[in-house]
Amino acid sequence: MSHLSLAELEKQLITYRHDFHEYPELANHEFKTTAKIKAILEAWHIKILPTKLKTGVFAEIGLKTKPLIALRADIDALPITEASGVSFSSKVPGVMHACGHDTHIAALLGAAYLLKQEEAALPGKIRLIFQLSEEDQEGALQVIDDGQLTDVKAILGFHNTPQQPVGAIGLKAGITSGAIDKFKVTLSGVGTHASAPQNGKDPIPALGATISALQTIVSRNLDPFKAGVVSITHVNAGNTWNVLPEKAFFEGTVRTADKEVRKQIKQRFFETVKYTAKAQQIQADIDWYDGDPSVDNDAKLTALVQDETEKFAPTYVQQSKLGSDDFACYQALIPGVYANIGNGGSVSAHNPHFIADDKLIIVGAQFFEKNARRWLAELAD
Numbered sequence: 001m002s003h004l005s006l007a008e009l010e011k012q013l014i015t016y017r018h019d020f021h022e023y024p025e026l027a028n029h030e031f032k033t034t035a036k037i038k039a040i041l042e043a044w045h046i047k048i049l050p051t052k053l054k055t056g057v058f059a060e061i062g063l064k065t066k067p068l069i070a071l072r073a074d075i076d077a078l079p080i081t082e083a084s085g086v087s088f089s090s091k092v093p094g095v096m097h098a099c100g101h102d103t104h105i106a107a108l109l110g111a112a113y114l115l116k117q118e119e120a121a122l123p124g125k126i127r128l129i130f131q132l133s134e135e136d137q138e139g140a141l142q143v144i145d146d147g148q149l150t151d152v153k154a155i156l157g158f159h160n161t162p163q164q165p166v167g168a169i170g171l172k173a174g175i176t177s178g179a180i181d182k183f184k185v186t187l188s189g190v191g192t193h194a195s196a197p198q199n200g201k202d203p204i205p206a207l208g209a210t211i212s213a214l215q216t217i218v219s220r221n222l223d224p225f226k227a228g229v230v231s232i233t234h235v236n237a238g239n240t241w242n243v244l245p246e247k248a249f250f251e252g253t254v255r256t257a258d259k260e261v262r263k264q265i266k267q268r269f270f271e272t273v274k275y276t277a278k279a280q281q282i283q284a285d286i287d288w289y290d291g292d293p294s295v296d297n298d299a300k301l302t303a304l305v306q307d308e309t310e311k312f313a314p315t316y317v318q319q320s321k322l323g324s325d326d327f328a329c330y331q332a333l334i335p336g337v338y339a340n341i342g343n344g345g346s347v348s349a350h351n352p353h354f355i356a357d358d359k360l361i362i363v364g365a366q367f368f369e370k371n372a373r374r375w376l377a378e379l380a381d
Contacts, residue, residue, distance in 0.1 A: 003117065009110060010362040016040065017106035017361055018088035024077030024097045027133035030055040033075050033105070037130050040109055044116055049127075051146050056132035056139070058148050061115045062125030067379040070127040070149070071368045072157040072327065073108035074101045074134035083352040099349045100160040100356040103364065105130065107158075110365025115372060124376035127152060137180065137291055140326035144333065153379055154301055155336040156371055157327050158364060160356045162349070164342025167363035169309050170318030171339050173302040178227070178255035178322030179262050180291035185210070185273055188283040191246035203248035204237050206280035211235070211250060213276050217268045228265055229255040229322055255322035257294055295328045298335035301375070305337050308374040313363055341367065 004012065016036075025033050037057045038048060049058040056075070082089045082096040090096045112128055129148060133139030143149065164170065187207055192200030211232050218228045230252070237248035254269070256262040270286060277284035309315055318340050327338045341364055343356035 004113070006362065009113060009365070013106045013110045013361045013365065014358045016109060017102050017358060020102040020105055021088050021097050022091045024090050024092055024095045024102070026079060026095060027076040027136040027138065028055060030075050030132050034130075034132075037075070037105065037109070041112060041128075044113055046112055046116055046128075049148070051148070053132065053142055053146050056143065057128070057130040059112070059128040060125055061112065061119055061128070062122045063120060064122065064124050066151070067124040067153050067376060068127060068151050069124065069372060069375050069379065070129050070152045070155040070330075071108055071111060071372060072129040072131055072155060072330070073104035074131045074139065075105050076101060076133055076135050076139070078135055078350060080350065080352050084355040086355055096352065098351060098354045099135070100343060100354070101134070103160050103343070103356045103358075103361050104158070106361045107364025108368060110362060111368030111372065114365060114369040122373070122376060123380045126372050126376070134326055137324070137326050140292070140329035144329065149330065149333060152334055154298070154375055155330045155334060156305070156368065156375070157336070158339040158341050158367060159325065160343040160360055160364075161340040162343055162345040162347060162354075164316070164340065164344075165314070166342055166344035166357045166359045168314045168316055168342040169339055169363070169367060170316050170341070171297075171302055171306050171309065171337070172318035172320070173297050173299040175257050175294045175296050176318055176320050176338065177295040177328065178229075178257055178324055179294045179328075180324035181254040181262070181266065182251070182289040182291060183254065183269065184251040184287040185249065186285045187248040187277060188285070189246060189248075189281075192244050194242045194244055197244060200244050201281050202244045203282050204245070206277055206282040207235070207237055207248040207250065209280060210273055210276045210284075213272045214269065217265055217272065221264065221268050222261060226261050227257045227322060228261050229253075230265065230269070231255075255324065257320065257322065292324050292326045293328045293332055295325055295338050296331050297337045298331075301335055301337045304374055304378060305339065305371050308371050309367060312366055312370060339367070
């Protein structure tokens with residue numbers, strides 16, 4: 001394994017990032033991405049761990065068995081047609097790394113290289129988690145079910161973020177993101193000719209009344225100092241101009257930070273939908289999906305990361321938001337820290353014009369590497 005200077009490593013990582021960006025893959029279909037990551041790690045003589053999962057890569061560095069900590073990067077892309085205009089734009093129609101996971105992959109590869117250089121001196125073991133399927137909220141649970149968190153004492157991750165200088169690192173103890181729940185509602189009535197509504201049970205007025213009523217859950221039920229969002233994102237009813245349909249449909253998401261608020265919104269949602277439908281003589285069926293909890297950074301570990309990170313990068317207080325990340329599923333089991341690293345951009349993620357600056361990659365690599373060393377030293381028996 002030849003020794004690269006930090007500048008040489010950065011150049012190599014940028015090349016890797018551009019390749020991942022040009023050939024993005026959707027959640028649970030990251031086959032080529034998985035193969036590329038494995039090939040790089042194997043070339044560096046890093047141990048690949050067995051897995052029953054079809055995508056994702058798990059590896060370990062360190063000659064001692066404990067303490068064992070984990071570093072996580074997500075690897076999937078989004079069903080978006082790229083319009084960023086960069087020279088390394090996606091070559092896969094309708095698929096794009098519009099959330100910057102390509103930079104996360106490259107950063108964790110960089111950390112892997114740096115840690116492998118000093119493997120014999122590490123006072124513990126580091127597990128590398130190149131996680132599949134973050135965008136559809138399934139990957140972390142698959143990783144956990146696969147046993148990749150077994151014996152892991154703590155986990156570290158980051159996400160790139162716009163509106164912050166390249167390489168600036170945001171940290172905050174406690175809750176920094178929202179819990180996510182999803183819902184689908186089907187309203188069933190009786191179809192009829194539009195000229196004779198008395199012969200049917202029109203679900204469209206019930207649809208409108210229900211959506212309007214749901215907007216009062218936050219405004220008239222929650223403590224104004226506690227956050228909550230109920231968003232209706234997809235509505236469908238009918239397919240022609242002179243027929244009252246039998247069914248109407250809507251779906252959306254709930255985002256919360258507080259556990260009690262999460263329960264409260266769910267209860268009021270069911271009551272609102274059921275009673276509004278009943279008043280309209282319509283049948284309401286609700287499919288509710290309890291999603292990931294909130295990202296909740298461990299206070300002691302966050303303090304360690306803050307102290308270590310200030311030695312090599314500027315830091316800022318991370319802003320809490322109601323966006324979600326399934327990194328929270330790991331934190332529900334073990335202590336962890338999830339940071340933000342500025343990408344220098346002004347366009348939000350999940351946008352066809354989104355792009356993250358290459359310069360954040362080497363910062364991310366050092367963030368993983370230096371804090372992994374610090375954690376091992378602090379957690380060692």
